[in-house]
Amino acid sequence: MKPITAIVFKDIVIEMRSKESISSMLMFGILVLVIFLFAFESRGLEKGMVGPGELWVAYSFAAILGLNRSLAMEIDNDCLQGLLLAPLGRGELYIGKVASNFAFMMIAELVVLPVFFILNNLNFDRRFFAIAGVSVLGTLGIAAVGTILSTISGNTRMKEVMLPILQIPLTVPVVIAAVEATSQIMNNDTPEISAWLTILAGFSIVYLTVSYLVFEFAVEE
Amino acid sequence: MTTKVLGLLAFVAMLVALYMIFLFAPTEATQGNAQRIFYIHVPLAIVGAYGSAILLFTGCLAFLTTRDFRWDRFAACSAEMGVVFTTAQLLTAIMWAKPIWGAWYTFDSRGTLQLVLLLIFIAYFMLRSYLPDREKRAKLCGVFGLLGMVDVPINYLSIYLFRTQHPQPVVSPGGGGLDPDMEKTFLVSFIAITLFYAYVFVKRLRLAKIEEEVEYLNQVVLANE
Amino acid sequence: MFALESDDIRKTFGHFTALGGVTLTVERGEFVALFGRNGAGKTTFLKIAATLVKHTHGKLRIQGVDISEQPEQARRHIGFLSHNTYLYRDLNPVENLTFFARLYGVSDPEARINSLLKRVGLDRRMSHPVRSFSRGLHQRLGIARVMLHDPSLILLDEPYTGLDANAVDILNQMLDEAAAAGKTIILTTHDLDQGLRSATRAVIIDRGKIVFSGNPKDQSTRDAYAGYIRIGTAR
Numbered sequence: 001m002k003p004i005t006a007i008v009f010k011d012i013v014i015e016m017r018s019k020e021s022i023s024s025m026l027m028f029g030i031l032v033l034v035i036f037l038f039a040f041e042s043r044g045l046e047k048g049m050v051g052p053g054e055l056w057v058a059y060s061f062a063a064i065l066g067l068n069r070s071l072a073m074e075i076d077n078d079c080l081q082g083l084l085l086a087p088l089g090r091g092e093l094y095i096g097k098v099a100s101n102f103a104f105m106m107i108a109e110l111v112v113l114p115v116f117f118i119l120n121n122l123n124f125d126r127r128f129f130a131i132a133g134v135s136v137l138g139t140l141g142i143a144a145v146g147t148i149l150s151t152i153s154g155n156t157r158m159k160e161v162m163l164p165i166l167q168i169p170l171t172v173p174v175v176i177a178a179v180e181a182t183s184q185i186m187n188n189d190t191p192e193i194s195a196w197l198t199i200l201a202g203f204s205i206v207y208l209t210v211s212y213l214v215f216e217f218a219v220e221e
Numbered sequence: 222m223t224t225k226v227l228g229l230l231a232f233v234a235m236l237v238a239l240y241m242i243f244l245f246a247p248t249e250a251t252q253g254n255a256q257r258i259f260y261i262h263v264p265l266a267i268v269g270a271y272g273s274a275i276l277l278f279t280g281c282l283a284f285l286t287t288r289d290f291r292w293d294r295f296a297a298c299s300a301e302m303g304v305v306f307t308t309a310q311l312l313t314a315i316m317w318a319k320p321i322w323g324a325w326y327t328f329d330s331r332g333t334l335q336l337v338l339l340l341i342f343i344a345y346f347m348l349r350s351y352l353p354d355r356e357k358r359a360k361l362c363g364v365f366g367l368l369g370m371v372d373v374p375i376n377y378l379s380i381y382l383f384r385t386q387h388p389q390p391v392v393s394p395g396g397g398g399l400d401p402d403m404e405k406t407f408l409v410s411f412i413a414i415t416l417f418y419a420y421v422f423v424k425r426l427r428l429a430k431i432e433e434e435v436e437y438l439n440q441v442v443l444a445n446e
Numbered sequence: 447m448f449a450l451e452s453d454d455i456r457k458t459f460g461h462f463t464a465l466g467g468v469t470l471t472v473e474r475g476e477f478v479a480l481f482g483r484n485g486a487g488k489t490t491f492l493k494i495a496a497t498l499v500k501h502t503h504g505k506l507r508i509q510g511v512d513i514s515e516q517p518e519q520a521r522r523h524i525g526f527l528s529h530n531t532y533l534y535r536d537l538n539p540v541e542n543l544t545f546f547a548r549l550y551g552v553s554d555p556e557a558r559i560n561s562l563l564k565r566v567g568l569d570r571r572m573s574h575p576v577r578s579f580s581r582g583l584h585q586r587l588g589i590a591r592v593m594l595h596d597p598s599l600i601l602l603d604e605p606y607t608g609l610d611a612n613a614v615d616i617l618n619q620m621l622d623e624a625a626a627a628g629k630t631i632i633l634t635t636h637d638l639d640q641g642l643r644s645a646t647r648a649v650i651i652d653r654g655k656i657v658f659s660g661n662p663k664d665q666s667t668r669d670a671y672a673g674y675i676r677i678g679t680a681r
Contacts, residue, residue, distance in 0.1 A: 006548035010534070010541075017536045017575070073534070082532025082591075084498055086549040087521040148368065152361045156351035165347055166365060169340040173375045203375055210371055217285055217360045221499045288502075355460030437461045 003088045007096030008103065014073065015104065021069040025062040025108035030115050032058035037119055051120050052182035056175050058112055059105075059135070063142045064167060066104050068160040070097065071150040080219065090216035094147060098208070102143035109135050122186070130185045137200040138178035144207040145170050151218045174203055224423055231420045234413035238406075246406040255320040260406055262313040264414040269306025270335055272418065273299050273342070274373050281366035284359060293359035294429040296366050297349060302422055303342040307335060334376045341369040355436075447510045449474045449599050449630035450495060455504035457490055457654075464490040466654035467504070472632065472647075474598070477625050479641035479662060480634040482651035483675050488634040489528075491651065492601050495632075496526040508599055522550070525597035529607045531588035535577040539568050539587050542576060543594060550595035562590040566616055582613040589617055593624070600624060602633045606640055618643065638671055650674050 015021050036054040074080040083093055113132060117124060146167055153162035181196040242260045249256035280296030283289070314332050315325050348365055352358035450472040457465040465487045472478055482488045493499040495506060497517045506513050508520040533542050540559060547555035563569045566586040571579075576587065585605070592600060600621075606614060622644055625631060635641040642648060642662040650658040650670055658670040 002551065003549045006545055009548075010537070010545045013541060014534060014536045073536075076535060077533055078530035079532050079534055081498060081528075081530065082546070083549075085496060085521060085524070085526050085532070086546070087518040087551075088549060089518055145368065148364070152348070152365055155357060155361055156348065158351050162348065162351065165344050169337050169344055170369060170372050172334070172337045173372065173379050176379050199375065199378060202378075206371060206375065207368070210368065214285060214364050214367060217364050220360065221493065440461055 003086065004092055004096040004099065007083070007093070008100045011070070011073075011100035012103070021066055021104050022108050024069065025066045025104065026111050028065050029058040029062040029108060029112035032061060033112065033116055033119055051116070051186055052179045055113070055116050055131075055182060056138070056179050058116070059109060059139065060142065060168070060171065060175065062108055062112065063105050063139070063146060064164050066108065067101060067143075067146040067150040067167075068163060070101050070104070070147075071154045071160070071163075075154055084219060090219060091212040093219070094212055094215040095208075098143050098147045098211075101147050102140060105139045105143060106136065109139060127185050127188070131182055134178055134181045134185065134197070134200070137197060137204065138174050141174040141200060141203040141207060142167075142171055144204055144211060148211040148215060148218055151215075155218075173199060177203070224420070224427075227416065227420045227423065231413065231416035234409070234416050238410040238413035241406040241409050246403050247400060249403075253320070255317060258313050258317040260410040261414070262310060262317060263407070264411040265306055265310035265313060266335065267411070268415050268418050269310055270303065270338055271373070273303030273306060274338060274370050276422075277303060277342075277345070277366050278370035281363040281370070284363045285367065290355070290359060290433075293363065294426065294433065296363065298422060298425045298429050300342050300345045300349075300366065301425065302418065304339065304346065306418065307339040307342060311335060311339065334379065337376060338373060341372065345369060447474070448472060448507070449476065449509060450632070451505075451507040452491075452495070453505045455491070455494060455501050455506055457487075457494060457499065457501050457503075464654055465494075465501070468651070468654070468656055470649070470656060470659075472630060474630055475625070475628050475646075476630055477621075477644055477646045478630075478632045479645035479648050480632060480651060481636075481638070481641060481648065481671060481675060482634070486651045487654040488651050489603050492526070492603050492632065492634060495599075496524055496601055497521055498526070522595070523598045525592035525595070525600045526603075527588055527592045527601070527605050528603040529585075529605070531584050531591070533576050533584065533587055533591065536575055538571075538573045538575050539563055539590070540572050542587065543590060546591055546594055552595050558594065559590075562593060565620070566590045567612075580610075581608050582610040585609055585613050586616055589620055593620065598629055600629055600631045602631070604634055604636065606635055606637060614640075638668070642667070 033054060036050065036057075040050050040054075074083070084090075088096075113128070113135060114124075116122075117128060122128075146163075149166045149170070150163050153159060153166055156162045177196040177199040181193050181200070184193050184196075238260070242257050246257065246260070248254060276299035277296055280292050280299055284292035284296060311332070314335075318332075319325055345362060345366055349358060349362050352361060448471050450470070452468055452470045455465055455468045456463070468487070468491055480488050480492075490499060494501045495508065495513070497513050497520060509523045511520045511523070513520045534545070537545070540563070543559045543562070544555060546552075547559065552558055560569070563572055566589055568583065568586055568590070571583070576584065579587070585608070589605075592602075602621075605617060609617065621631060621633075625644060633641060633645070645662045648658070648660055648662040648667045648671075649656060652674050657674060658667075660667050660670070
C-alpha cells in the first residue's frame with residue numbers, strides 16, 4: 001500500500017509545482033460547456049435534453065487531456081523505467097497511476113460541475129450531490145480504462161493522438177450510463193437509476209481487474 | 222484440400238441461400254420485400270460482428286498467456302474479418318432502415334453499439350499500424366483487443382436499458398413469431414454465411430503467415446546489407 | 447549463494463535473437479566489466495537481470511531469488527543505472543530521493559538522503575528542481591538514486607557516457623566504496639581502460655553469447671578485446 005500512496009503523493013507534488021494538468025483539464029472542460037452554450041442556445045432546446053450530454057462530453061475530453069499529461073510526465077526521462085525497477089508489482093503500479101489520474105480528474109470536475117449548474121440555471125439542491133456521485137462513478141471507469149490505454153498509446157509513434165481513438169469507443173457504456181443517470185436526476189425522475197449505476201460500477205470493477213492483470217504486458221519493453 | 226471443400230460448400234450454400242431468400246421465403250406482411258434483408262443482416266451480425274469479437278478475444282487472451290505469435294496473427298485476422306463483416310452488416314442495417322422507417326440511421330441501441338464495435342476493430346488496426354516492432358505490436362494489441370472485447374458484453378447489457386427503436390427480434394430463443402418457411406430460410410442463410418466466413422478466415426490466416434515470412438526475409442536482407 | 451546466476455538466458459525480439467544463451471555466474475563481491483560491440487547484447491542482458499525485459503528462455507537468479515518467480519523480491523537487491531536517470535524534472539533532489547525511498551521502503555530516509563546528497567556533492571542544490579541540472583549533475587543524482595536502497599547488486603549500463611571529469615571521479619569513488627563494502631558490480635562500457643580500472647573480472651559478449659571471461663590484468667583480456675571489438679566486421 002505504501003508504494004501506491006507514494007506514487008499518488010509524488011504526482012500531487014509535481015502537479016502543485018507545475019499546475020499544468022488540472023488547469024488545462026479545467027479550462028478545457030469549461031470551454032466545452034461554453035461552446036455548447038453558444039451551439040445550442042439559438043435553437044432554444046430544452047436544457048434538460050442537452051445538459052447531461054454536454055457535461056459528459058466536457059468530462060471525457062478533459063479526462064483525455066489529463067491522461068496525456070500524466071503519461072508525458074512518465075515518458076520524460078524514462079521515469080516509467082524507474083518505477084518498473086522498484087519492488088512494486090506491475091498491477092500495483094497501475095493502481096497507483098489510476099488513483100492519481102482519478103484524483104486529478106475529480107479535482108477538475110469539482111470546478112466544472114458548478115459551472116455547469118450555473119450555465120444551465122440549475123439550483124444547487126440535492127441534485128448537485130446526486131450528479132456529483134454519478135460523476136465519481138463514471139470518472140472512476142474513465143480513469144481505469146484511460147490509464148492503461150494511455151500507456152499503450154504512449155508506445156506508438158502517434159503517442160497522445162492515439163489515446164482518444166482507443167479510449168472513446170471503449171468508454172461508450174460509461175457515457176451512455178452516466179448521461180442517462182444524470183438526465184434522470186436532472187428531471188427529478190429516477191425510475192431505473194440503480195441499473196445505470198450498476199453498469200457504471202460494474203464497468204469500473206471489470207476494467208480495474210482486467211487492467212491490473214494485464215498491465216505488465218503494456219509496460220514491458 | 223479441406224479449404225477447397227470448405228470453399229465449395231460455402232459457394233453452394235450461398236447459392237441455395239440466395240434462392241431461398243429471394244424466391245422461397247414468403248413476403249412479410251408489414252415490411253414487404255425489404256424484410257428479406259433480415260436473412261443476411263442478422264447472420265452477419267451474429268457471425269461477422271459478434272463472432273469476430275469472440276475470435277479476437279480468444280486470440281488476444283491466448284497470445285498473452287502463451288506468447289505464441291501465431292495467436293497474434295489469429296487475433297489480427299479476426300479483427301480484419303470484424304471490420305469487413307461489421308461494415309457489411311451496418312450497411313445492410315441502413316438499407317433495411319430506410320424503407321421501413323424512412324431514416325438512414327436511427328439512434329437505436331443495438332445498431333449504435335455495433336457501430337461502436339466497428340470503431341473498436343478499426344482502433345485495433347490503427348494501433349497495429351503504428352507499432353512497427355513485432356513483439357511490442359503483439360503485446361500491446363493483445364492488451365487492447367482484450368480490453369476492447371471485454372467491453373462488448375457491457376455494451377450489450379446497456380441494450381436492455383436504453384430505449385430502443387430496433388424491431389423486436391423475430392428470431393427469439395423461444396422460437397416464436399416466425400413463419401416456418403422463413404425459419405428454414407434463415408437457418409440456411411445462417412449456415413451459408415458461417416461457411417463463407419470460415420472459408421475467408423482460413424484463407425486470411427494463411428495469407429497472414431506468408432506476410433510474416435516476407436517481413437522476416439525483408440529484415441534478414443536489410444540486416445545483411 | 448551467488449550474486450547473479452544466469453543459466454542459458456535467451457531473448458528474441460520478434461525475429462531477432464538478441465541473446466543466444468548466456469550462462470554466467472557472478473560471485474558476491476565481484477566487479478565485472480562487461481564489454482561488447484553495439485548490439486552484442488550487453489544492455490539486453492543487464493535489463494533482463496534488472497527485470498525490465500522478460501527473457502524468452504532460461505533462468506536467472508539474483509541472490510538466490512528467481513526473477514521469474516519473485517521479481518519484486520529480486521528487485522530489492524538490484525540497483526540499475528543507465529544513461530537515462532529516471533528522475534522527475536519538476537521535483538528537487540530531496541523530493542526525488544524521498545519518493546524512491548518510499549518505493550523501496552528505506553528506513554530513516556531523511557538521514558540517508560542527506561548523507562547521499564552530500565556524498566555526490568549536491569547538498570547545496572537540494573531544493574533546486576532537477577530541470578535546472580546539467581547532465582553531470584543529473585547523473586550524480588542518478589548515482590545517489592541507485593545507492594539509495596543499499597542494493598547488493600549494482601548494474602550500470604554505460605554510466606560514463608556524457609559525464610564530466612568531476613562526475614566520473616565521484617562515480618569511481620562510489621563504486622570503489624561499494625566494492626570495498628562487498629557489493630557486487632556489473633558495469634558495461636565501451637572504454638577499455640575505464641572498465642578495467644577496478645574490475646576483478648572482464649567478460650566479453652559477442653552476438654548474444656559470452657565469448658571471453660578472464661582476469662582484467664592479463665594481456666589476454668586486451669587481446670580478446672582487440673579481437674572481438676576493435677577489429678570490427680572482419681571475421
